[in-house]
Amino acid sequence: HRRGIPEAILAEGKAPEQVTALAETALETTDRALLTRLSDRQLAVLESALADSFPDVTLEHRGDALLVETADRERPSVDATVGIVTAGTVDQTVADEAEIVCLDAGVAIDRVDDIGVAALDRTLDQVDRFRRADVLIVAAGREGALPTVIAGLVDTPVIGVPVSSGYGHGGDGEAALSGMLQSCTVMSVVNVDAGFVAGGQATLIARTIDSARTDPD
Amino acid sequence: HRRGIPEAILAEGKAPEQVTALAETALETTDRALLTRLSDRQLAVLESALADSFPDVTLEHRGDALLVETADRERPSVDATVGIVTAGTVDQTVADEAEIVCLDAGVAIDRVDDIGVAALDRTLDQVDRFRRADVLIVAAGREGALPTVIAGLVDTPVIGVPVSSGYGHGGDGEAALSGMLQSCTVMSVVNVDAGFVAGGQATLIARTIDSARTDPD
Amino acid sequence: HRRGIPEAILAEGKAPEQVTALAETALETTDRALLTRLSDRQLAVLESALADSFPDVTLEHRGDALLVETADRERPSVDATVGIVTAGTVDQTVADEAEIVCLDAGVAIDRVDDIGVAALDRTLDQVDRFRRADVLIVAAGREGALPTVIAGLVDTPVIGVPVSSGYGHGGDGEAALSGMLQSCTVMSVVNVDAGFVAGGQATLIARTIDSARTDPD
Amino acid sequence: HRRGIPEAILAEGKAPEQVTALAETALETTDRALLTRLSDRQLAVLESALADSFPDVTLEHRGDALLVETADRERPSVDATVGIVTAGTVDQTVADEAEIVCLDAGVAIDRVDDIGVAALDRTLDQVDRFRRADVLIVAAGREGALPTVIAGLVDTPVIGVPVSSGYGHGGDGEAALSGMLQSCTVMSVVNVDAGFVAGGQATLIARTIDSARTDPD
Amino acid sequence: HRRGIPEAILAEGKAPEQVTALAETALETTDRALLTRLSDRQLAVLESALADSFPDVTLEHRGDALLVETADRERPSVDATVGIVTAGTVDQTVADEAEIVCLDAGVAIDRVDDIGVAALDRTLDQVDRFRRADVLIVAAGREGALPTVIAGLVDTPVIGVPVSSGYGHGGDGEAALSGMLQSCTVMSVVNVDAGFVAGGQATLIARTIDSARTDPD
Amino acid sequence: HRRGIPEAILAEGKAPEQVTALAETALETTDRALLTRLSDRQLAVLESALADSFPDVTLEHRGDALLVETADRERPSVDATVGIVTAGTVDQTVADEAEIVCLDAGVAIDRVDDIGVAALDRTLDQVDRFRRADVLIVAAGREGALPTVIAGLVDTPVIGVPVSSGYGHGGDGEAALSGMLQSCTVMSVVNVDAGFVAGGQATLIARTIDSARTDPD
Amino acid sequence: HRRGIPEAILAEGKAPEQVTALAETALETTDRALLTRLSDRQLAVLESALADSFPDVTLEHRGDALLVETADRERPSVDATVGIVTAGTVDQTVADEAEIVCLDAGVAIDRVDDIGVAALDRTLDQVDRFRRADVLIVAAGREGALPTVIAGLVDTPVIGVPVSSGYGHGGDGEAALSGMLQSCTVMSVVNVDAGFVAGGQATLIARTIDSARTDPD
Amino acid sequence: HRRGIPEAILAEGKAPEQVTALAETALETTDRALLTRLSDRQLAVLESALADSFPDVTLEHRGDALLVETADRERPSVDATVGIVTAGTVDQTVADEAEIVCLDAGVAIDRVDDIGVAALDRTLDQVDRFRRADVLIVAAGREGALPTVIAGLVDTPVIGVPVSSGYGHGGDGEAALSGMLQSCTVMSVVNVDAGFVAGGQATLIARTIDSARTDPD
């Protein structure tokens, strides 16, 4: 494939040694390894193993996600920008998962945190920045109103990511998911906490735009 | 009771003659009748019956709700204002139910329609009006983000009313209800389409404020 | 706005006269009217009214959706292609809603019907066509596996639209929706039967691509 | 703002050091810190840190919630009373969250515990006390009937708080929530265990009443 | 069997002729026919057929339920009383279904209607009557709190029947059902609207009590 | 009260010391203490405390439930038998909770374990025993068919207790609960795992029968 | 294909003319047409059309399903027997759908109706017949216990079909479906009311058995 | 019985000593023991106990399942093949449970792992192998599309096993279950993670085929 979504290793529920082995195989075969939902212990085991097996790799951390690249790797460069926006602190780990997918794919990223519906002026202040992105990922938990508000302010395509915060009825991201699906402004949605999928979808769009820029006929 | 929520006749599912009989009894005993969820046919039968039995009554229509008052009735006057706000057209019938309860109770009403999250400036334009109310009822369907947005802009207590619009997952008002319960701004909520309950709760609050104004010690 | 999603009139639940009035206003102010979920009766009333009020309009039908345009209207032309794919017959009405939004926006459309997971070779035969589109809308009911299968075959971004077919557990499109959200291939999703939203989102992406082609720097 | 709901720190899911840092910042900037859902360990770390950094603060504990105030702080005084009522022992922690919000805001509090539907006379004995409050918060788990019963006995506005007790079908507060939403007496509701929101909403109402008392014209 | 729950004909969803045929067979073989959920049309067809085929039968109506008995039938007599209690008007049809089962079985019935949690004194006034029954059936819709309140006041065993009234979240009797299952007082429950089952279970208990009275050793 | 359901101490979620204190108070005031859902640790702490404070008490264990009685206590004697039946091993703990309530109340108990729908002859072998009971409690998990089968074989009133066994869809007792509510034979039901409630309801029925036997007029 | 599940026309939701056209095409191309969920009106239109277009066809009715075969058709003959069992009357239409699929495929059918858990001896009487079948389809609504009971009595593989009877919680076949999925005896399941799928799956198994009989090596 | 599904010991939730005792009893009475959902600790305790009590047994491990057989055991031999297919790694443990049931029953097994909808060619490559099996078990998590795809390619009867992988909406296997129930190709289904049931059902079918081969008349 010319493009393709890079394979990632979902560390959750795997033994640290298993995670390490999968990462080393990925490095051998593709010069990079992308890992998500790493625990502290999995990370420690991986880092110490890599110190031996792949001493020259570079590590980029985004929340619980990690991109490992060998010196040989030539990261692609995609001429398109994905805006990544979060409401609360708890949304950041999910957005980090989206970010690391874009990073690995060489897509330009414009990250804006701490924009909330409860403090609307912070959102209004960033509208121009949102407009400059080619596609926006907006992660929000609780009632998940932020992507609806932003999609009403800009023409940039918005991908909403519901986040599993909040307790009680509609908790675990269900209120945010159904709110985004019911949104009175146009957007598309991925599953609760599916930052990885949002990053992948944004990357596919970014590459299409990059192709259009590169080869506009 | 000095105050009390007036009894209303829920017309839905009743025969027109039954509705008429209940309304006539209410007029005889309390000089007024409040009816909700009236169909066109129930209304026609009621009006033609009243032309005979209570020829001098006054009728106030709000959507599918109706307030009938005899000439004798002295409507109370409550010194407090309830703001009633709606997003889409479909929310208005629900808001009408809240409005007629306030009307019957003699509470001052400030009604603002057609304020939506998809066109945020219309909401921002009305903030001063929202602030002048003593309590706000905000009805919204689909993702139900409007009460969250408004409650983030003002200190007036907000009662959110989810409306059963929208199709697909989270339709029938479930997305709006869970979104309001999960709201990241402070508000309280009533059930889906429960304009009657919102109007009743706002009336109870308005009367407490009226007492405080009248008898401030 | 330079771009913007055109307003549409959701006919469902409105009186034919109300639908007609809204359409006429749209024609006066924007030279076009986009209507979705029109019943036969609403359509008949509208057509007969337009014969008087707007005798020169052009009508384009897609399932239950309708685009009306005055002779003055200059439909925009967007240099990008949206592929629209359906599995069963019942999915076509939902896809039609997406198609008419793209049509109104001047986006190129490549429509492929009757591609199903139960007859996989028909899907495999069309892979090149799917690859040539800039973005794909795939509508599917029952278990909703088609967008998953297609997204696994191509790098074009896929927007899945669950359709409310199927009876029993997971009916009303709920199985299709949750399957698309859980998909093991990358895609984004809109609500059940939300062809309108899928068409809108695809249009926003198509315009971004058009801008990149037109003004590639 | 003249009024405003004070910001609180939701300790749940944060590291003790993070909680401490947030509390210290709040003390520096607003002379007070309000913390909810504190674990024993978070509390111990916080207290020992404050012994150094803010040795002169006063601490008020309500269940898992804590109000810290510097000597400089002039707590506001709001001339209105919030009644806070609980059914079982397990409801008290949720009510404590409501209470500490009122305490921080300077609202008068009348707390009544251990009133249950299974022992109705205890409830009937307190009716006069419920009537003297300006607004009532009633927290109840299991079937959550207490706010319904109380709202039927008094004209004071009632805010129901469902509590996540009970096992089996309708457990986790879902039975209590849906029962309060369906209540045949007028009340409004907050989410399951959302004592904080109930306290905030009651505070907003109390301030409106206080304004009416202070400035009755 | 000495006891046995009589077979009943569930008319709902059957053709009037089918209902009539089933009733005639029951009359021939058991000298009685018990029918539930009869529509007006089914009833009319049945009555006119019976005028020919079984001219001497006696008919007892309870809401949508009907007991037909031939002159030959010797209705049993059970020395035990079932109290049947309802909250709102809409609960009466469900209670009628329970009542007709008891009637057919010859169990003594004490029916109390229009007892509601919103007007608690009417309930408190009837406590002695509730205590005199051997078993109580309590039907209630909306939040379904009435059986909980009554079971807290008496030691008579209570069978709660949730009724499918109420709109919005927890409507269709789901709030009432989960509330009764979560009740903080002891009771057992039947399904939503299952008056027939409640009547059957109360009859089985009444017969056990009758046996104990008749043959106390 | 002449009868009354004895209060029980729900140990789950309480500190061992709190459980002990509640038990000691119960012993002082009522000469007995009934405890449910005791952990091993709670039990150990309780037993060692009682060795000091109440050295002469008698302890009866049933699964995780415990009845403690002082030498002074005169356990009542109720002339009626409750049959308690279980399907799988996992149902026994729930049935034990029912059993200890009956034990405390002095009701005669006939316990039958290990009767399952998958081995129907074991059930058929016990039918006479089921018939001799005055009331039956039948606890069953998974699909919960056992009470349906038994209630079809006998005229004894059956109280079904769904048990939270089983994994996957309908697990946590939800399949068993809805199956019992939908049962095509007459029975009443309590919540999932609510052995305590079933024991209480059976006790209330047993006492009514005891009264009828003792005082049959 | 040597075997293959025959295509069927799902009439529900199609215009009578559309159904007729699809049936005629099927007759032309495959000498047979299988139709399910036919309304009376669809059937009348089809029959009158076929009188003209295909005057020599044979029609076999099973409930709402219909098999039309031309004189040319040589129905296959499969040497294996599918037992089809129903509990209540309402289950028969669903079983008919399964039966007509087997009929069309030439599989031998042994149909047993009116076997219910509430009258267990009727089931026990048929055990030998169930054992003689090669595969059993058991359709049951309400609590759906019948396939569990039968699968416990025989070694024949059982396919359970939940039927959408029953009202209240677990109605619409949901209790039956989850009960069959949780069954403590081994069976597999199809969706609610999916008689067509059960018939197809039984046919596939029957053909495998037929092959084994015909060509046993 | 000639055939019968062997009893298995579900280790989950049992003490290691209890598991060991049950296994030893099974070995004594049936010369074999089948255990599922064994933890590492349960396995260690069991193995060390067996070293003493049954030193000559043979152990076969499949994931968390274990088959223990004495030297005396003559494993049956069934002349039929069950294909067992998995999509992701996480599906393998569930498939192992199905495999060990077939193994114990002496059914031939053809296991194919790592076949996924996201990499369709691996599935297409195995179609001939799928066709050679007499019955197929296909385990898949997330959206669970694999059995649908395979059942569309072959005439072998397919039993779908939803696996509880995936997070967010439709997680815990619910999306896979409802997708398989809604599948547009014919298959039957067992509950989420119910590898044991799938293995049992496939074994029952395999034995019927074996009988047909052995005794074809």
Ligand SMILES: Nc1ncnc2c1ncn2[C@@H]1O[C@H](COP(=O)(O)O)[C@@H](O)[C@H]1O
């Ligand atoms: N739209 C409404 N929503 C909720 N409750 C209502 C509504 N209209 C009337 N009610 C209340 O419902 C009850 C009406 O009962 P009834 O008219 O006897 O069926 C009264 O307590 C009314 O105050």
Ligand SMILES: Nc1ncnc2c1ncn2[C@@H]1O[C@H](COP(=O)(O)O)[C@@H](O)[C@H]1O
């Ligand atoms: N089929 C549809 N699905 C979702 N939204 C729609 C659809 N058709 C129109 N809309 C949007 O729904 C709103 C229509 O609202 P109204 O016509 O005022 O009830 C507008 O924002 C439309 O753009």
Ligand SMILES: Nc1ncnc2c1ncn2[C@@H]1O[C@H](COP(=O)(O)O)[C@@H](O)[C@H]1O
């Ligand atoms: N296992 C149980 N299930 C349901 N209710 C229980 C159980 N054990 C005790 N109870 C009741 O629950 C309440 C115990 O509350 P407390 O011990 O104060 O938390 C009392 O009313 C007990 O009678």
Ligand SMILES: Nc1ncnc2c1ncn2[C@@H]1O[C@H](COP(=O)(O)O)[C@@H](O)[C@H]1O
């Ligand atoms: N009652 C039924 N339940 C499920 N699927 C059916 C039923 N009847 C027909 N089908 C299948 O559903 C599809 C019918 O599609 P169509 O007639 O094109 O809408 C075909 O694959 C039929 O084999």
Ligand SMILES: [Mg+2]
């Ligand atoms: Mg936008």
Ligand SMILES: [Mg+2]
């Ligand atoms: Mg606010």
Ligand SMILES: [Mg+2]
């Ligand atoms: Mg792809």
Ligand SMILES: [Mg+2]
């Ligand atoms: Mg009140």
Ligand SMILES: [Mg+2]
């Ligand atoms: Mg009681």
Ligand SMILES: [Mg+2]
């Ligand atoms: Mg019985």
Ligand SMILES: [Mg+2]
């Ligand atoms: Mg069997």
Ligand SMILES: [Mg+2]
């Ligand atoms: Mg197939």
